[in-house]
Amino acid sequence: MxxxxxxxxxxxxxxxxxxxxxxxxxxxxxxxxxxxxxxxxxxxxxxxxxxxxxxxxxxxxxxxxxxxxxxxxxxxxxxxxxxxxxxxxxxxxxxxxxxxxDSSPAPxxxxxxxxxxxxxxxxxxxxxxxxxxxxxxxxxxxxxxxxxxxxxxxxxxxxxxxxxxxxxxxxxxxxxxxxxxxxxxxxxxxxxxxxxxxxxxxxxxxxxxxxRWGSPAADGKSWKPQILRHSDTRTYFHFRNSLDCIRLPHPPLRWKISAALTLAAQAALLLAARGFSRVTRRYLWLGLRDGWVGRLGPLPGELAAAQQTSV
Missing domain, CATH: 3.90.550.60 (Spore Coat Polysaccharide Biosynthesis Protein SpsA; Chain A)
Structure with missing residues (x-):
């Protein structure tokens, strides 16, 4: 070796x-x-x-x-x-x-x-x-x-x-x-x-x-929290996959506790920043629900259909 x-x-x-x-x-x-x-x-x-x-x-x-x-x-x-x-x-x-x-490595x-x-x-x-x-x-x-x-x-x-x-x-x-x-x-x-x-x-x-992590702040302010830069789709995957990872046996307990607290804070910030909009609440709720029960895969049909309808 x-x-x-x-x-x-x-x-x-x-x-x-x-x-x-x-x-x-x-x-x-x-x-x-x-x-x-x-x-x-x-x-x-x-x-x-x-x-x-x-x-x-x-x-x-x-x-x-x-x-x-x-x-x-x-x-x-x-x-x-x-x-x-x-x-x-x-x-x-x-x-x-x-x-x-979108990586930019040196040769x-x-x-x-x-x-x-x-x-x-x-x-x-x-x-x-x-x-x-x-x-x-x-x-x-x-x-x-x-x-x-x-x-x-x-x-x-x-x-x-x-x-x-x-x-x-x-x-x-x-x-x-x-x-x-x-x-x-x-x-x-x-x-x-x-x-x-x-x-x-x-x-x-x-x-x-x-x-380039996520999207740049639309207002040009780099301090804007990353969770507020996510699209609704990325919000769904973020909460779903993070919660599913917390459920797994191999991450350490200390990380699980920290990650759960972070998700709770992010959810509160996201809802407050978007005026508790119905669309945000739906993506957030479905992400948490699917992560909790381990329902994974691509964007669920109900959200994908909603996106097609809105286009």
Missing amino acids: KTSLQKTSRASAHDIAAAIVVFQPDLDVLIALLDTIAQDGRRIFLFLNDLSESEVARLVDRVTNVRCLRSPQNVGLGAGLNWAMEAAAEEGFAYVVLFDQ SLFEDLAVRHAAHTDRGAAVAVIGPLLVPAEGAYRAIRYEWRDAQEGTASFVPTSGSLMLVKAWRSIGPFRDDYFVGAIDVEWCFRAWAMGWKCLVARDVTMPH
Whole structure:
């Protein structure tokens, strides 16, 4: 294992793959990401959720060393990540760097993370994933708040997917991402599962990457709470998946209590800020109800139908 990791830290572009799951992207931002990670011929796995023919052509024409799967309908982030990991494993890659479609990495990110992964492994750590420290991108985005286990070492309860270097062997051992979560809290649940099985999840605090977390504040004020920047759909998934994660056996009790209190505060803030609107109450209630009983998957039919009617 040590020899393999040392080799990877000095590896060529073909030793670490990249993967992106795409849905309703800002094409200019996504193309900039593709240009950055494809400049040294790196293998890219691209999962395209519900894109038009013209959008697909514009993306695929940008790079040559790409393998893509196009889904005619949105099947969610978890399903796309699992396909990418499986495809990379089939082609013999030991590591995959996972990107959000609006990530903005430096060209050196792959090498930087591989070197730090090797350094921790050389000290005997079983590292499942290591990610960069995400910092707000341009515009009124909020900084991500990490839950550190050991800030000096860089261990965190969970590591955001965006820009993270994942060991394929760990993904095999820990199990696939929760595709029934669809979107939201997927990395949180997977990392808690990893910790419960003896793996570590790390953040390389000296490696930064700009990140667009959610939507920027419409009024340009970066202090606006993130929960108020969510669409109604993301509000549903946030509350549903977070509550379901609280119900699971592997997250620690301390986190469950903290997460439950945070959800209660977010619900109160959201309702107050939106004047207890009927639409917000409906999405919030259904998210909490479905999370409590473990009713997962894509947006429930009653909400999807309501969205179609309102268009």
